[in-house]
Amino acid sequence: MGWLRQWLGLPDTFFGLIHDTASIASLHAILAAREWASPEARRTGERRSLILYTSEHAHSSIDKGAVAVGIGSENVRHVPADSEFRMRPDALAALIEEDVAAGKKPFCVVATLGTTSSTSADPLVAIADLAERHSLWLHVDAAYAGPAAILEEYGHILDGAQRADSIVINPHKWLFTPMDLSAFYTRHPDVMRRSVSLEETPAYLAAAQQERALNYSDYSLALGRRFRALKLWFVLRYFGREGIAQVLRGHLRMAQDLAGKIRRDPDFELSAPVPFSLVCFRYRGSNGENRALLDRVNATGRTYLSSTVLNGNFVLRLAIGNIATTQDDIGDTWELIRSSVPRSTGSRA
Numbered sequence: 001m002g003w004l005r006q007w008l009g010l011p012d013t014f015f016g017l018i019h020d021t022a023s024i025a026s027l028h029a030i031l032a033a034r035e036w037a038s039p040e041a042r043r044t045g046e047r048r049s050l051i052l053y054t055s056e057h058a059h060s061s062i063d064k065g066a067v068a069v070g071i072g073s074e075n076v077r078h079v080p081a082d083s084e085f086r087m088r089p090d091a092l093a094a095l096i097e098e099d100v101a102a103g104k105k106p107f108c109v110v111a112t113l114g115t116t117s118s119t120s121a122d123p124l125v126a127i128a129d130l131a132e133r134h135s136l137w138l139h140v141d142a143a144y145a146g147p148a149a150i151l152e153e154y155g156h157i158l159d160g161a162q163r164a165d166s167i168v169i170n171p172h173k174w175l176f177t178p179m180d181l182s183a184f185y186t187r188h189p190d191v192m193r194r195s196v197s198l199e200e201t202p203a204y205l206a207a208a209q210q211e212r213a214l215n216y217s218d219y220s221l222a223l224g225r226r227f228r229a230l231k232l233w234f235v236l237r238y239f240g241r242e243g244i245a246q247v248l249r250g251h252l253r254m255a256q257d258l259a260g261k262i263r264r265d266p267d268f269e270l271s272a273p274v275p276f277s278l279v280c281f282r283y284r285g286s287n288g289e290n291r292a293l294l295d296r297v298n299a300t301g302r303t304y305l306s307s308t309v310l311n312g313n314f315v316l317r318l319a320i321g322n323i324a325t326t327q328d329d330i331g332d333t334w335e336l337i338r339s340s341v342p343r344s345t346g347s348r349a
């Protein structure tokens, strides 16, 4: 966790802990944020309307986490995004002011670096400024895109994350580590610990209370833990920072090449910018035709595309993240897509 933190350019003071998934890591972040803003809630249950802010493009795990922690789905604000699917800081500021004026208590903002649908990146510096101004816990969901910050030329994507209260990065998404492994860091281990502590340690755990040992179950809901760290250790040791950078650069290059092909093809269009290694695109036809195209391509068993909806359009998603994926694979996949356009309308090329 120390190597990863260093390679990502996060402060040494960030305390690291491995969770199974980003969903569980973000749930812990929201729990710590509640403990921080409303310490009495652990005893009495939450009595005030604590408000959590996240983008309309945030992953559903943030809503689930807020529900599980008892914040209430009505107290989650989905901040509108700009035309490139990034959270709008002006809209965030307006929502906070509205809630404060209504007597509610803003307590947490979750920014996303690499949203699920399109891998857009929320403006972390502006969001960190607002979080500081309004004393909000800032959690950064960098589950997908975080590893890109290992590349020198992408280090800037985490600008502002150094000021976050917590952050999650998923090596099982884009750092070649098999499921499941999510790296969670917080600058407030004391708050994290309090949020999952009971007033009295049960007798059956008393023997485990050794001052010298760091007991990760003191910082998370789970007591038992798998030895997940080993598989990440192997990845970091085997590839090294430069080796990882080379693979990630390859993925980024393949995504840009594919984006170029799509831009040049009159039958297709890009549906979102391509900041990382996911390409969102669509056939210039109806949503039904795009759905049929997706089914036809996936039915070949030669590749697997996923889908989403952006601006009301059904969109195809091609994600590059496996160490075995080559430029030829992407070229072949593009040919397969091109040759699978809806037969009823045929190619317009």
Ligand SMILES: Cc1ncc(COP(=O)(O)O)c(C=O)c1O
Pocket: 020, 021, 022, 023, 024, 059, 061, 112, 114, 115, 116, 141, 143, 144, 170, 182
């Ligand atoms: C941005 C983002 N956050 C969180 C998650 C949830 O990840 P996990 O499956 O590790 O809970 C995803 C999954 O796609 C995601 O894209």
